[in-house]
Structures are given as C-alpha cells and as structure tokens.
Amino acid sequence: MSSKRHSILPPVSQSGPKPPVHFSSSITIADSALLIGTNLIVIHSESVIHPRAKLDSLAGRITVGRRCIVHERATLGAVGTSGKITEAAVTLGDYVTVEVGASIEAGETVIGEGTVVGVGARVGAGAVVGKHCTLTPHTEIAAGEVVPDFTVVYSNGMRRTDKRGVAELKNKGQARQIDVLRRMIPSNPAKFA
Amino acid sequence: MAALTPYTYIQCPCSDSSTLGRSSGPNSPTGSEGDEDDRTFDPRAPRSNYSLYPLEYLLYCEDCHQIRCPRCVSEEIVTYYCPNCLFEVPSSTIKSEGNRCTRSCFQCPICIGPLAVTSVETKPDPGLLAATDNTAAPHSGPYALTCSYCNWSSTEVGIKFDKPNSIHAQLAKLRNGGTTRLTAKERKERRKDPSYRSQAAATTGSEGGAGPGKEEKLDLETQFANLKSFYQRQLADPNSADTGLASLSDLGFSSPTSLSRIMSIYTGGSLQDKKAKSRVGAMREALESDEGLQIADLDESAAIDKLQTDGHDGTASTAQLLDQIPNLGEAHLHGRSRFLSELRPIPYLLRAKRSKRCPVCRHIISKPEAKIQTTRFRIRLVAGSYIPSLAIRPLSLSSASSTSSSGASVPGALLEPLKPTHFLLTFRNPIFDTIKVTLGAPAKTPGRFPSKVTVLCPEFEIDANTDVWDEALKDSGERERERERERRARRGGFEESTTTSSSNNHNNNNNNNAQNQLEVGKIWERGRNWVSIVVEVVPPSLKLGDSTGDGGGVLREDEDVLEIPMFVRVEWESEGGGDEVAVAARDTSGGSKEAREKRELAYWCVLGLGRIRRS
Ligand SMILES: [Zn+2]
Ligand SMILES: [Zn+2]
Ligand SMILES: [Zn+2]
Ligand SMILES: [Zn+2]
Numbered sequence: 001m002s003s004k005r006h007s008i009l010p011p012v013s014q015s016g017p018k019p020p021v022h023f024s025s026s027i028t029i030a031d032s033a034l035l036i037g038t039n040l041i042v043i044h045s046e047s048v049i050h051p052r053a054k055l056d057s058l059a060g061r062i063t064v065g066r067r068c069i070v071h072e073r074a075t076l077g078a079v080g081t082s083g084k085i086t087e088a089a090v091t092l093g094d095y096v097t098v099e100v101g102a103s104i105e106a107g108e109t110v111i112g113e114g115t116v117v118g119v120g121a122r123v124g125a126g127a128v129v130g131k132h133c134t135l136t137p138h139t140e141i142a143a144g145e146v147v148p149d150f151t152v153v154y155s156n157g158m159r160r161t162d163k164r165g166v167a168e169l170k171n172k173g174q175a176r177q178i179d180v181l182r183r184m185i186p187s188n189p190a191k192f193a
Numbered sequence: 194m195a196a197l198t199p200y201t202y203i204q205c206p207c208s209d210s211s212t213l214g215r216s217s218g219p220n221s222p223t224g225s226e227g228d229e230d231d232r233t234f235d236p237r238a239p240r241s242n243y244s245l246y247p248l249e250y251l252l253y254c255e256d257c258h259q260i261r262c263p264r265c266v267s268e269e270i271v272t273y274y275c276p277n278c279l280f281e282v283p284s285s286t287i288k289s290e291g292n293r294c295t296r297s298c299f300q301c302p303i304c305i306g307p308l309a310v311t312s313v314e315t316k317p318d319p320g321l322l323a324a325t326d327n328t329a330a331p332h333s334g335p336y337a338l339t340c341s342y343c344n345w346s347s348t349e350v351g352i353k354f355d356k357p358n359s360i361h362a363q364l365a366k367l368r369n370g371g372t373t374r375l376t377a378k379e380r381k382e383r384r385k386d387p388s389y390r391s392q393a394a395a396t397t398g399s400e401g402g403a404g405p406g407k408e409e410k411l412d413l414e415t416q417f418a419n420l421k422s423f424y425q426r427q428l429a430d431p432n433s434a435d436t437g438l439a440s441l442s443d444l445g446f447s448s449p450t451s452l453s454r455i456m457s458i459y460t461g462g463s464l465q466d467k468k469a470k471s472r473v474g475a476m477r478e479a480l481e482s483d484e485g486l487q488i489a490d491l492d493e494s495a496a497i498d499k500l501q502t503d504g505h506d507g508t509a510s511t512a513q514l515l516d517q518i519p520n521l522g523e524a525h526l527h528g529r530s531r532f533l534s535e536l537r538p539i540p541y542l543l544r545a546k547r548s549k550r551c552p553v554c555r556h557i558i559s560k561p562e563a564k565i566q567t568t569r570f571r572i573r574l575v576a577g578s579y580i581p582s583l584a585i586r587p588l589s590l591s592s593a594s595s596t597s598s599s600g601a602s603v604p605g606a607l608l609e610p611l612k613p614t615h616f617l618l619t620f621r622n623p624i625f626d627t628i629k630v631t632l633g634a635p636a637k638t639p640g641r642f643p644s645k646v647t648v649l650c651p652e653f654e655i656d657a658n659t660d661v662w663d664e665a666l667k668d669s670g671e672r673e674r675e676r677e678r679e680r681r682a683r684r685g686g687f688e689e690s691t692t693t694s695s696s697n698n699h700n701n702n703n704n705n706n707a708q709n710q711l712e713v714g715k716i717w718e719r720g721r722n723w724v725s726i727v728v729e730v731v732p733p734s735l736k737l738g739d740s741t742g743d744g745g746g747v748l749r750e751d752e753d754v755l756e757i758p759m760f761v762r763v764e765w766e767s768e769g770g771g772d773e774v775a776v777a778a779r780d781t782s783g784g785s786k787e788a789r790e791k792r793e794l795a796y797w798c799v800l801g802l803g804r805i806r807r808s
C-alpha cells in the first residue's frame with residue numbers, strides 16, 4: 001500500500017490546547033485526527049482512529065478501549081447541553097465501533113463492549129449503552145438513558161434484543177478489519193504526544 | 194404550520210362530469226351549478242381529489258390529442274419480476290406458484306429489510322468442531338436468514354436451512370421451531386408406525402384432558418387433506434346413513450348430491466359421478482382427526498402467559514401480521530401467531546412492468562423495456578412534452594410606495610389577508626409550434642372564503658420550442674420590435690373585452706400605484722419558449738364570525754390554502770394528421786382546410802399559491 005489518498009479538504013485546524021494523551025504502542029491514529037481538550041485521552045491497544053475523527057476531552061477524560069474503531073468525523077466527547085465537567089467524559093469498552101459522523105456527548109457516557117454506534121447516531125450525555133448493542137444509523141439515545149445489553153435500536157427508536165449470539169464472531173471480524181485498516185491508514189501517534 | 198410551496202395540478206379531462214352523462218343536482222359534490230359550460234371547477238370539491246395530478250404524472254395520446262391520467266389508461270402487464278433478485282417470472286409460474294419470489298429472496302418480518310443467507314457457524318471452539326464434524330468446509334453447516342439492519346435471524350423462530358440455495362422450498366417444509374412439515378404420503382406412513390402412535394398419545398395425554406384426548410393437532414394442510422378424503426369416501430360409500438327424506442335431499446346440507454355439486458365447482462367436475470346423483474341420503478360429519486375433525490383449542494393461557502412476560506412490545510403489529518403470508522404448515526385458526534417471536538420470513542412480493550394504452554384509440558402511450566434490468570422505456574409519451582408547463586413564483590414589487598409589496602416574496606411565506614399579492618406564472622412551451630394560450634379564472638375562488646383573483650394577461654402567445662441556436666442566429670432586434678407591436682395591439686383589444694380582470698376597483702387603484710410594473714394585458718417577461726404573466730390575488734380574511742358559512746365556526750382542514758382554479762386553453766397549428774379531433778377543431782374554427790391543422794387542448798388546472806395567515 002504505497003499509494004496514499006490525499007484529501008482535498010483544507011487541513012484540520014488544531015485549535016485550542018493540546019490534550020495530554022496516553023496511547024498504547026499498537027494503536028493506529030491518523031495524522032488528521034483531531035484531539036482537543038484539557039483532560040487525558042487514553043487509547044488502548046490496537047484501536048484505530050480514522051482521519052478527522054474528533055476526540056474532545058474538554059469536559060473530562062476520554063477512554064477508548066481495545067480494538068475499537070472510531071470512524072471519520074465521529075465525535076467523542078461533544079460538549080452537550082449540560083456543559084458540566086465530569087471526571088470521565090466518554091468511555092468506550094473494547095471492540096466498540098463508532099461509525100461515520102456519529103456523536104457521543106460528554107458526561108460520564110459509557111458505550112459497552114462490542115457495541116456499534118451507527119452512522120450519524122447521537123448518544124446523549126450520561127447515557128449508558130450496554131454490551132453488544134447495535135444503534136442503527138441516525139439513532140438518538142437520550143441523555144442519561146440506559147440501554148441494556150444486546151439491544152438493537154432501529155427505525156426511530158424501536159428496540160429489540162439481538163438473539164443471534166454472534167458476539168464472538170463480531171469481535172473476530174473487528175480484529176480482521178483492524179488488520180486491514182492498519183495497512184490503509186498511515187499512523188502518526190507521535191504528533192499527539 | 195407546514196410551509197407550502199406553490200404547486201400546479203392539472204385536472205384530467207376524463208373526470209369531467211359533463212362527459213359522464215346525467216348532470217348532477219346543484220348541491221352535488223361536483224360543484225356543478227347551472228349551465229355546464231359556465232361551471233367553475235372547484236378544487237375543494239371532494240371529487241377533485243381524484244382527478245388532479247401534477248404534470249409529471251400525466252401521459253398524452255398523440256392520436257387523440259388528449260391528456261391521459263393514471264385513471265384513464267388501460268394497463269397491460271409486460272413482465273413479472275422479483276424486485277430483489279431481478280429475475281423474470283413467467284406468468285405460468287405465477288399461476289402455479291403464486292405471486293411471491295420462489296428463489297431465496299426474503300424480507301425481514303420485523304423491519305421488512307432484505308434478508309441475507311448466512312451460515313450459522315457453530316461455536317468457534319476448535320475442539321467441539323473437530324468432535325462433531327471435522328470434514329466441514331469453512332462456510333458450511335446450517336444456514337439462516339439474517340437481517341443486517343435489525344439483526345433479526347431466522348434462528349429466533351428456530352428455522353435453519355441445510356443448503357444456502359432454494360430457501361423458499363426449504364422454508365415451505367419447515368415449521369417454526371424447525372420441525373419439518375410432512376407431506377401427505379409421509380403423514381400416512383407415520384400414522385402406520387406404531388411407535389409414533391404411542392408417542393403421540395403420550396404427548397396429547399400430558400397436555401391435559403381437554404376434549405377427547407386422542408385428537409391429533411392438525412395443521413391447515415393436513416386438515417384439508419383429511420376432510421377431503423373423508424368426504425370423498427362418504428360420497429363413494431353406498432352405505433352412508435340413509436334417512437329417506439328423498440324430497441329434501443337435493444337441498445339439504447348433508448346431502449351428498451349438494452356436496453358433490455359444490456365440490457365439482459371447485460375441483461372442475463372430477464367428482465361428478467352418476468352414482469352420487471342416483472343416491473339419496475345424508476352423510477355423517479367427520480368425527481375424528483383422521484377424518485379432518487379439528488376441535489378448536491380455546492385454551493389461551495399460554496398466550497396470556499407469554500403476553501405477561503413479553504408485554505405489548507412482544508406482540509406483532511397489524512402491519513407485521515398483514516405481511517405474513519398464509520403458511521400451510523401452520524396450526525389452525527386458534528393459536529395463530531400474534532407474537533413477534535413467531536413471525537416468519539416474508540418472501541418478496543413480485544412486481545410487474547406495465548405498458549399503458551389509450552382507452553379510446555388503443556394506441557400504446559407507455560411501454561417499458563421488457564428486460565428487467567433496464568429502466569428505460571420504448572415508448573413514453575409524457576404530457577410534459579406536449580402541454581405547457583406552469584411554474585409559480587411569488588413576485589414582490591420593488592416600489593416602496595406600492596401597497597402591493599407583500600411578504601409573499603419568500604417562497605412558502607404566509608399570505609396576508611386582504612392584502613393584494615402578486616404571483617408570476619411562467620408558461621413554458623414544449624412543442625415546436627407557436628402556441629396561443631387563453632386563461633380563464635373566476636374572479637372569486639369557490640369556497641367559504643373567496644379570494645379575489647385577477648389574471649392580468651389572460652391571452653398570449655408563446656414561441657415555439659425551437660433550437661436554442663436558431664434563436665441566437667435570428668435577428669433579435671427585429672424580433673423584439675415585432676413582439677412589442679403585437680403586445681400593444683393585444684393590450685388595446687383586451688381592455689375592452691375584459692373577461693377576467695373586470696370590476697375590481699382595488700385592482701385598478703393598485704395598478705395606478707405600480708403603473709410601470711403592472712399593466713393589464715401586458716406580458717411580464719418573455720423568453721425563447723416561455724412567457725411570464727402576473728396574477729393578482731387578494732386573500733380573504735379567515736375570520737369565521739362574519740362568514741355565513743354552512744359548516745359552523747371551525748376552519749376546515751386546508752381551508753386556509755389559497756387555490757385558484759384556472760381554465761387553460763392551448764391552440765396551435767401543426768402539420769396535419771387528419772383524425773377526428775383535428776377535423777372537429779377545424780370545423781369550429783371556420784373550416785380552413787390547409788395543410789396545417791388547427792389544434793386545441795383545454796383543461797382545468799389548480800394553482801396552489803400558499804397558506805393565508807389566520808387572524
Ligand atoms: Zn388515443
Ligand atoms: Zn384521465
Ligand atoms: Zn427473488
Ligand atoms: Zn430486520
């Protein structure tokens with residue numbers, strides 16, 4: 001993979017303070033990812049941060065678990081309506097996927113292991129999404145809401161339980177995808193250190 | 194309140210009540226009153242909902258020179274196909290297999306998303322795999338239908354497939370829970386099997402002694418088969434109970450003759466045997482499950498228990514139940530699925546490509562390409578390429594002194610009551626001949642809150658839709674002078690006749706104010722094949738107190754929408770075709786029998802201008 005895609009968009013403006021970070025050595029983080037804020041940003045092993053993903057630790061610590069994928073223009077730690085500062089703004093468990101343009105608001109928000117936050121979905125401040133949930137595209141989870149494990153939120157807030165029992169398989173698939181992404185996305189963790 | 198963008202709907206002439214024969218009374222919903230010719234089309238009349246179409250929905254018959262709407266075309270099916278796999282389905286297959294895709298195309302019963310066949314991999318435990326099946330290929334084993342949107346899987350209803358293809362056939366044999374549906378032959382064989390007999394007796398015994406305990410649960414198909422064979426045996430049996438009421442036998446419910454008559458209707462006469470006719474007497478009814486007797490299971494405690502645990506969210510919605518297709522392997526009426534956990538995959542409903550014909554002359558006016566994958570049409574005579582299109586735009590007059598400058602310049606803004614508002618109507622000529630357009634609109638719109646309407650220039654010509662380059666090459670100066678002369682002449686002639694812009698004092702005042710912009714009979718703007726004219730409306734006040742309305746003091750739905758009925762007559766001359774309509778047009782216009790023929794098309798349309806502010 002020698003050919004590198006060049007973006008036609010203007011370079012991301014690195015405004016505001018540079019946050020303290022704690023990266024595992026095995027992560028993949030794109031050069032144009034946007035890390036801002038004043039609190040610690042922790043990214044655990046083998047996670048992938050796509051270009052233009054935004055991690056904002058202004059309202060508290062951001063923690064990304066192992067083998068997570070944060071896609072383009074996804075936002076972790078968006079300062080919500082409350083605007084209050086907590087110790088942990090956003091915590092992603094292991095194997096979490098935050099899809100393109102999704103937004104997770106700050107305020108002790110927790111996304112459980114293996115959960116997929118769909119394209120353009122929005123998770124409100126303080127919501128606790130359980131393990132292996134699927135939030136379909138453009139789902140909105142209200143602030144403070146608790147979503148039980150294996151819940152599928154679809155079609156404007158309808159809910160059902162995922163009974164496929166494929167959590168293990170999904171995790172394996174995630175690991176394979178990360179292998180591919182690693183070769184596709186030039187990583188530059190040094191920029192944020 | 195939702196903003197309203199201006200719209201134009203055209204009334205297809207097929208719905209003209211004057212062509213439907215007897216004219217209805219003055220209070221009829223068609224809004225016809227008095228002389229049919231003077232009748233103003235009322236867009237609010239209940240019938241109007243069924244005859245108004247946007248221009249894009251209309252077709253045009255080139256032979257009848259008439260608009261054709263979806264109501265007045267006759268359709269023929271070109272091909273049937275599955276919208277999922279895009280395979281064509283021959284009509285013979287439709288007759289035998291039904292109108293669903295019989296390949297592997299299914300919709301999710303929960304969210305109607307498309308289902309994909311995926312292999313249900315056994316637990317990724319290598320030890321287990323080796324123990325059970327070590328010859329398995331990476332993608333083998335049972336398969337399931339899964340929805341990638343809501344994550345539903347057919348394993349939730351206990352359905353797995355052995356092969357990844359011809360799912361439809363496999364599904365037909367599977368009941369929910371994975372038990373196979375037996376064919377009639379298999380069922381017979383099973384019944385002979387003594388071990389099954391004892392087993393069945395044991396299970397029914399344990400269920401509790403409601404009714405005769407030996408009864409077997411029958412599904413629809415089995416019950417039908419049992420009943421059918423039972424009645425056939427009854428008909429053939431000469432010793433069936435003879436009551437001796439010979440005179441009534443032909444009418445009685447239980448008489449073999451009436452039964453054989455009914456059965457012959459459904460089965461096509463195969464049962465019409467002479468023996469039955471000669472015999473009299475009643476038959477007995479089915480008494481056991483082998484004969485097709487199914488005792489209704491009225492014990493719903495299981496369903497009630499399930500409802501208590503799953504709650505309302507666990508039940509299927511009406512739409513979800515309607516999507517379910519009858520399943521012959523299903524239990525009879527009682528105990529039919531009502532829970533989400535019992536819904537089965539929905540085979541895709543087939544679609545059809547249709548061609549459309551003119552109902553009068555039978556010419557094809559729309560014919561799609563027969564190949565499924567192409568979306569092109571072989572023939573498609575859309576009305577938009579024959580009749581002028583009409584675009585509406587609010588017009589705000591720049592002169593500050595004018596009272597007519599209103600807030601309607603922003604599209605979708607509310608119209609101020611009692612304030613004159615102007616709209617620009619742009620007619621665009623799609624044909625290659627110059628057309629003459631004559632507009633007619635009532636001075637007051639029908640309804641409880643009449644708006645005053647003035648079409649400032651109800652008669653004008655639009656140049657042909659010529660090549661853009663032709664126009665550029667022409668001497669534009671010469672042309673423009675010619676136009677100006679023509680315009681003046683028409684305006685002079687028009688102010689005498691004043692058909693629509695009459696007796697409106699307010700309008701006259703207004704014109705004096707904004708003299709340089711608005712002149713009666715003057716075209717606002719003109720282009721290569723288009724003309725813009727101005728319509729002035731004075732919206733009514735929606736005060737209910739002073740209205741002498743019949744419907745009481747409540748504003749009805751959409752009564753605040755300002756809609757203007759407008760009669761459009763288009764005349765043009767074209768190369769002759771020599772059919773009836775053209776002849777008729779010639780006759781009315783004085784019968785000049787030249788090579789070029791006069792044509793005329795007239796129709797009502799409705800201009801939706803906007804909502805009026807409620808006071
Ligand atoms: Zn025709
Ligand atoms: Zn019609
Ligand atoms: Zn299909
Ligand atoms: Zn689904």
